[in-house]
Amino acid sequence: MTEISKAYEPQAVEEKWYAFWEKEGCFTANPASPKPAYSIVIPPPNVTGVLHMGHVLNNTIQDILARKARMDGKEVLWLPGTDHAGIATQVMVERQLKKEEGKTRHDLGREEFLKRVWAWKEKHGNIIIQQLKKLGASCDWTRERFTMDPDYSRCVQKAFVELYRKGLIYRGKRMVNWCPVSQTALSDEEVEMKPQKGFLYYFRVQVVEPVGDSEVRNPKSERSPKSEGAEGEAGEKKGGPEVDSEGRVWLTIATTRPETIPGDTAVAVNPKDTRYAHLIGKCVIRPLPINLPLEKKLIPIIADEHVDFEFGTGVLKVTPAHDKADFEIGQRHNLPIVDIMNPDGSMNTLAGDSLAGLDRFEARAVAVDRLRELGALVKEEPYENNVGFSQRADVPIEPRLSEQWFLKYPAVEQARACVAQEDADAGETTSVGRASSRAVSPQPESSERMRFHPQRWAKVYDHWLTNIQDWCISRQLWWGIGYRCGTVSPKPEIRNPKSLRMPSGATRLRLLIPMRGNRIPTSSTPGSVPGSGPSPRWVGPRRRTRSGNSIPPPTSLPDRTSFSSGSPG
Amino acid sequence: MIMAGYEFMGDMPFRNVYFTGIIRDKLGRKMSKTLGNSPDPLELIAKYGADALRFGTMRSAPLGQDVLFDEKDVELGRNFCNKLWNACRFRQMQGGEVQGEINPALLTSDDKWILLKLDQALREIGDALNTYNFNTAVQTLYRFFWSEYCDWYVEASKAILSRATSDKTAASSASGNGDGDLRANKLAVLDFVLSHTLRLFHPFLPFITEELWHGLGYSKDMPENQGGRTIMFAPWPKPLDDDFKAHYGLDASFLEMVDAKYDLVTQGRNLRRNANIPASRKVKFVFKPAQDMPAHEIEVMRLLLNAEAVEVKPDYQAPKGTPSVHTSLGELLLPLEGLVDIEAEKARLKKELEKAEAEIAKVEQKLSNPNFVEKVPPHVLQEHRQRLTDWQAKRDRARQNLEALEGR
Numbered sequence: 001m002t003e004i005s006k007a008y009e010p011q012a013v014e015e016k017w018y019a020f021w022e023k024e025g026c027f028t029a030n031p032a033s034p035k036p037a038y039s040i041v042i043p044p045p046n047v048t049g050v051l052h053m054g055h056v057l058n059n060t061i062q063d064i065l066a067r068k069a070r071m072d073g074k075e076v077l078w079l080p081g082t083d084h085a086g087i088a089t090q091v092m093v094e095r096q097l098k099k100e101e102g103k104t105r106h107d108l109g110r111e112e113f114l115k116r117v118w119a120w121k122e123k124h125g126n127i128i129i130q131q132l133k134k135l136g137a138s139c140d141w142t143r144e145r146f147t148m149d150p151d152y153s154r155c156v157q158k159a160f161v162e163l164y165r166k167g168l169i170y171r172g173k174r175m176v177n178w179c180p181v182s183q184t185a186l187s188d189e190e191v192e193m194k195p196q197k198g199f200l201y202y203f204r205v206q207v208v209e210p211v212g213d214s215e216v217r218n219p220k221s222e223r224s225p226k227s228e229g230a231e232g233e234a235g236e237k238k239g240g241p242e243v244d245s246e247g248r249v250w251l252t253i254a255t256t257r258p259e260t261i262p263g264d265t266a267v268a269v270n271p272k273d274t275r276y277a278h279l280i281g282k283c284v285i286r287p288l289p290i291n292l293p294l295e296k297k298l299i300p301i302i303a304d305e306h307v308d309f310e311f312g313t314g315v316l317k318v319t320p321a322h323d324k325a326d327f328e329i330g331q332r333h334n335l336p337i338v339d340i341m342n343p344d345g346s347m348n349t350l351a352g353d354s355l356a357g358l359d360r361f362e363a364r365a366v367a368v369d370r371l372r373e374l375g376a377l378v379k380e381e382p383y384e385n386n387v388g389f390s391q392r393a394d395v396p397i398e399p400r401l402s403e404q405w406f407l408k409y410p411a412v413e414q415a416r417a418c419v420a421q422e423d424a425d426a427g428e429t430t431s432v433g434r435a436s437s438r439a440v441s442p443q444p445e446s447s448e449r450m451r452f453h454p455q456r457w458a459k460v461y462d463h464w465l466t467n468i469q470d471w472c473i474s475r476q477l478w479w480g481i482g483y484r485c486g487t488v489s490p491k492p493e494i495r496n497p498k499s500l501r502m503p504s505g506a507t508r509l510r511l512l513i514p515m516r517g518n519r520i521p522t523s524s525t526p527g528s529v530p531g532s533g534p535s536p537r538w539v540g541p542r543r544r545t546r547s548g549n550s551i552p553p554p555t556s557l558p559d560r561t562s563f564s565s566g567s568p569g
Numbered sequence: 570m571i572m573a574g575y576e577f578m579g580d581m582p583f584r585n586v587y588f589t590g591i592i593r594d595k596l597g598r599k600m601s602k603t604l605g606n607s608p609d610p611l612e613l614i615a616k617y618g619a620d621a622l623r624f625g626t627m628r629s630a631p632l633g634q635d636v637l638f639d640e641k642d643v644e645l646g647r648n649f650c651n652k653l654w655n656a657c658r659f660r661q662m663q664g665g666e667v668q669g670e671i672n673p674a675l676l677t678s679d680d681k682w683i684l685l686k687l688d689q690a691l692r693e694i695g696d697a698l699n700t701y702n703f704n705t706a707v708q709t710l711y712r713f714f715w716s717e718y719c720d721w722y723v724e725a726s727k728a729i730l731s732r733a734t735s736d737k738t739a740a741s742s743a744s745g746n747g748d749g750d751l752r753a754n755k756l757a758v759l760d761f762v763l764s765h766t767l768r769l770f771h772p773f774l775p776f777i778t779e780e781l782w783h784g785l786g787y788s789k790d791m792p793e794n795q796g797g798r799t800i801m802f803a804p805w806p807k808p809l810d811d812d813f814k815a816h817y818g819l820d821a822s823f824l825e826m827v828d829a830k831y832d833l834v835t836q837g838r839n840l841r842r843n844a845n846i847p848a849s850r851k852v853k854f855v856f857k858p859a860q861d862m863p864a865h866e867i868e869v870m871r872l873l874l875n876a877e878a879v880e881v882k883p884d885y886q887a888p889k890g891t892p893s894v895h896t897s898l899g900e901l902l903l904p905l906e907g908l909v910d911i912e913a914e915k916a917r918l919k920k921e922l923e924k925a926e927a928e929i930a931k932v933e934q935k936l937s938n939p940n941f942v943e944k945v946p947p948h949v950l951q952e953h954r955q956r957l958t959d960w961q962a963k964r965d966r967a968r969q970n971l972e973a974l975e976g977r
Contacts, residue, residue: 004661004784008654010618014776026801053592053600053638056610057630060623061589061703067772068698071805131611136619136775138801159577411575418571418581450571452586453701 018133027138029077038074040066042139044147046085047121048092051131063137070138078138081145082125087187090479093117110478117479121146153481168408173337174472175324178400180345180360181393185476191388191397200312200383201258201368203376205267205284207241207249210300239313240275251276251284251301252378254312256385257322258371259363261288262351263340264299266318268329271303273314287376288367289352304329324399337401345398360398405474416465420449421458587701590635597637613643620774621646627773628707649711650777653770656719657781660759663730667760667786673817675754677729677865681819682827683722686713687762688809688819694769695808707773714766721831721873722762728869729755760787765806768796775801829898830866834873836894840903841874843970844892845914851877852908855885858899890974911974918971925964932957 021027029039040062045055066078090105093116097103105113125146132139145152163169176185242250253267264286269276283298306329307316320330321339330337340351347355347363354370355363371377388397409415452458574582593599600607613622625642676684690713697706729751764787771778782788782800789797796803809819837854846852854876856867862881871879885902887893890911893902905911932953935941942950 002784004654004658004781006658008618008651008777010620010650010776011615013780014619017776017779021799021801024798026799051610052607053610053626056622057589057592057626057636060626061587063623063775064627064698064703064772067775067801068805070801071768071771071803073804134611134614134619136623138775159573163576409572411572414575415571418575448581448584450581450584450586452588454588457586457588 014134014136018136021138022141025142027078027140028142029075029140033075035073035075037077038066038069039077039079042078042080044081044083044145045128045132046088047082047125047128047146048085048088049082049128051128051135055128055132056135059132059135059137063135066138076138077140077143079143079145080129080132080137080139080141081147082128084121084146084148084479084481086475086477086480087190089117089121090477091190093120093479096120105478113478148481156481163407163410166410168410169473170406170408171403172406172470173401174404174406175327175399176402176404177388177390177397178343178402179390179393179395180343180398181395182390183343185400185402186390186397187475190391192391193386194389195384196387196396197382197384198256199380200254200256201371201380202252202254202312202378203258203261203287203371204242204250204252204378205287205376207251207279207301208283208285208298210281210283210298241279249279251279251315252313253315253317255317256383257319257364258288258367259347259351259355259360260319260322260340261286261317261367261371262355263319263321263338264317265320265330265335265338266299266302266333268302268304268307268316268318269314270305270307270309272305273307273309275314276301277303287374288370289354290370290374291353302329302333302335304332321401322399327399327401339401341398341400343400345395404472406470407473408470409468412465412468416462418450419458419461420451421462422455585701590630592636592638595637595639597635600638608638608640613640617643617647618650618776620650620777624649624707624773627703628711629704631702631704649715650774652715652719653766653774653777653781656714656723657763657767657785659723660756660763661785663756663759665753665756667790669757669760669790671757671761671817672750672754675751676758676817677725677755677869678823678827678830679722679725679869680755680758681817681823683718683758683762684809684817685819685821685824686717686722687765688814689713690717691765691769691806691808710770710773714770718762718766723759724873725869726755726759728865728872731872760785763787767800768803768806771800771803829896830870831873833894833896833898833901834870836896837870837874837876837901837903840892840894840901843966843973844903844905844909845917846908848875850908851875852903853877854879855887855902855904856881856899857883857885857902859897860899862898892970892973905974915971915974918967918974922964922967922971925960925967928960929957929964932960 042062043058045051049055062078066076070076093113094105097105097108097113097116108116129141129144133141160169177188177191178184179186239252242252244250251267255261267284269280271277271280279301280303282301284301285294286297286299302318304316306325307314316326316329318326318329318335320327320335320337322341327337329335338350340348340355341360342348345360347358347360349356351363354366358366368377368380389395390397452461570582574580591599594604594606598604598606610622617625622643624646625644626636626638628646629638629642630636690709693709694706697703697709729748732748732752763785764782767778767782767785767787771782779800782796782803787796788800791797791803794802813819841848841852854871854874856862856870856879858881867879867881870876887902887904888906891902891904893900905914936953936957945953
């Protein structure tokens with residue numbers, strides 16, 4: 001018994017005991033222990049991170065569970081680590097490079113740049129670990145992981161290859177936020193919306209019958225809604241098609257981006273908009289580029305419920321290659337995608353002779369001039385709207401179609417069926433998707449179901465899994481777990497990164513798994529690959545575990561905003 | 570992760586998923602750098618200690634709901650740590666070795682009460698942790714330790730501990746000395762409760778509990794790898810089982826009886842406060858018991874009432890105007906003769922009553938003015954309503970006390 005001093009002085013006490021616990025190995029899990037195992041995988045904080053109150057809450061809860069489990073006589077592993085945080089880290093180092101040396105990562109080249117990132121990580125990356133220690137976190141620091149550790153990367157690559165072989169990972173096209181200056185895709189978090197003053201340009205296009213041959217016939221003007229006495233509010237509104245003295249029918253379209261007209265592959269109206277409903281299925285003559293044969297200028301008038309009656313004239317030009325919403329419309333209607341821009345934001349030859357080679361903003365002015373010359377420009381109005389800016393280069397981002405990798409989620413039905421949908425206390429539990437899951441796997445006993453605390457999240461989870469969409473898992477980054485993917489026609493072939501020789505002309509892609517910015521923060525890297533934790537129990541088909549380590553996969557897998565755990569009792 | 574568990578391991582990866590809320594500031598806004606409402610946890614640790622930060626955060630975090638963070642919670646966490654520290658220090662200053670053996674024959678009603686309260690806390694905290702209700706667990710810890718243990722039990726214990734302090738050496742050495750045995754037994758109960766409490770608190774307050782665990786010498790009683798080296802591996806305390814309760818005579822009736830005693834004390838304290846007698850002034854209470862009460866119980870009451878004496882007079886005839894309370898244990902009276910100049914006190918109360926009535930009239934006038942009610946911001950209106958309620962309460966209390974003094 002030592003004398004208890006008069007006043008409690010936390011700093012001295014905290015330092016003394018934390019050092020003691022570490023020195024005595026109190027946090028170190030023993031795989032040979034006969035005690036029942038209990039493990040938690042930390043939601044790895046970003047290696048660039050500093051402790052905030054969210055970390056305090058989350059990690060205090062984990063520490064309470066870990067310490068309680070130790071006192072309950074369990075062999076506890078609380079596995080810590082940091083997330084390489086691809087975009088955040090790369091941007092941070094790029095900023096430093098710019099500031100201190102006035103260079104970009106391209107000036108250094110990939111290899112040298114990555115050396116810098118590793119150096120940065122070694123120097124600053126451990127701040128948050130030290131901070132977690134201050135909080136008293138009883139993590140097993142001897143097993144600290146980094147999501148780009150060689151073993152760890154290997155597990156992730158293994159998972160990638162296995163999922164690819166099963167056909168669950170595939171390549172597809174998707175709209176990304178493209179920064180024409182940095183020439184990279186950006187996550188939504190790196191795009192900042194700013195109000196911009198510009199103009200709304202109204203231009204008119206002629207409506208014609210869709211015909212197989214090159215002859216263009218005018219639609220019969222008596223079928224216009226006015227002559228038919230169409231009813232409905234929309235019909236009474238301003239706008240709507242106009243018929244000129246020669247019986248030709250015209251539509252007026254409003255746009256802030258006339259330079260993208262050459263990429264239009266349809267115009268869309270709302271099917272409920274009585275002003276235009278009778279024109280659905282006909283075509284219009286796209287005014288730009290000017291020097292094209294008529295049949296190449298014909299684009300259809302389509303009906304899409306997402307078209308806003310109120311915007312402009314209610315007629316929308318659809319540019320699937322250069323606008324996210326338009327891309328979706330294009331997907332729904334199977335429209336061709338015409339990409340009229342280069343990666344640096346200049347126009348390519350598909351934009352037509354007068355625009356090709358111009359920067360996108362110069363091209364806007366030229367496009368307006370061309371419309372005016374054609375007599376197609378109706379009016380221009382000052383207009384303010386929100387435009388996404390690249391946080392890195394402070395220029396408007398360009399929605400751009402690019403080739404990305406997608407994951408079709410595996411085991412969805414099992415994952416859905418295993419979660420109890422009712423409170424344990426509420427009597428008989430039910431589980432949705434029960435009938436359909438039976439074919440996949442036997443329904444778990446109710447006591448073996450997974451429980452959500454609080455229970456209401458089970459509903460959210462079920463809804464999410466019911467509407468789940470394929471996950472875009474790729475990023476064009478240098479800092480991350482890499483894959484070299486060669487394209488060998490007719491089917492892309494992936495090989496083990498170590499044994500792969502790059503076929504000439506192959507695309508080279510760096511992938512990060514998992515990605516940020518998916519719909520729900522579902523997984524953090526260590527959790528997404530069970531077995532990549534304490535000992536690589538899952539090491540793929542060819543290499544079984546060598547250590548014979550008995551620590552099982554985590555009983556508790558925490559998430560950034562949620563975490564899970566085995567019963568602490 | 571669930572899908573990956575099935576895909577790569579062929580099994581459900583875990584059984585329970587806990588969702589934390591979002592931490593917001595006390596006004597319910599999200600914390601952000603721009604708002605500057607995001608406190609730096611390291612500054613809080615430097616200012617209050619890591620345990621205080623943990624305790625404050627967990628206390629304000631209900632299961633799955635957003636957490637409204639207020640630095641006051643951390644301050645409260647620090648106060649709680651200080652309370653724990655002082656309570657352990659109090660035990661140490663009583664001297665003597667760690668007392669392992671509790672003699673059932675020497676247990677007082679207060680001892681049995683605190684053991685039953687400990688059992689209740691152990692059960693509540695165990696249940697709360699098993700269902701991930703961390704915040705319920707923290708609130709139970711708080712209630713048990715601050716209110717039940719420190720405010721009531723430790724104070725009541727002084728009936729035995731202070732009695733024997735003067736001849737401490739004699740008490741601990743001489744066998745057969747009744748006071749010494751009682752004292753040792755009291756220390757044994759304190760040690761039992763504290764060693765359980767420190768273990769219960771350890772997951773929440775890891776640092777201070779480790780320091781006190783060693784400071785009080787509880788580590789010495791434990792096997793090396795089960796609390797001897799560190800409290801981290803000390804066994805989690807189990808609720809008291811039926812055999813234990815039977816052996817120590819922990820009958821639930823003691824809860825009721827001691828609760829009634831403490832309730833009597835609370836009401837007695839109110840008598841003193843209402844009579845405007847400062848806490849430093851020693852007073853005599855008169856007690857008319859409903860049934861026989863052992864002298865020890867009267868002594869405990871005296872201590873808790875901070876009274877010079879509690880005279881047991883079953884046939885006491887109180888002078889007109891003597892403040893009193895009736896409880897299931899009997900009637901407690903506070904004779905004011907010699908303590909209070911009755912006439913001066915009456916005059917004071919009358920003045921107080923007048924002031925309260927004047928204040929009430931003022932606020933009521935404001936509140937009946939539609940111009941005022943409609944135009945002032947809601948918090949000002951709220952503040953006025955509160956003021957009205959407060960003054961009304963003061964008025965009622967003054968009126969009541971005045972009536973009591975006048976023997977009405």
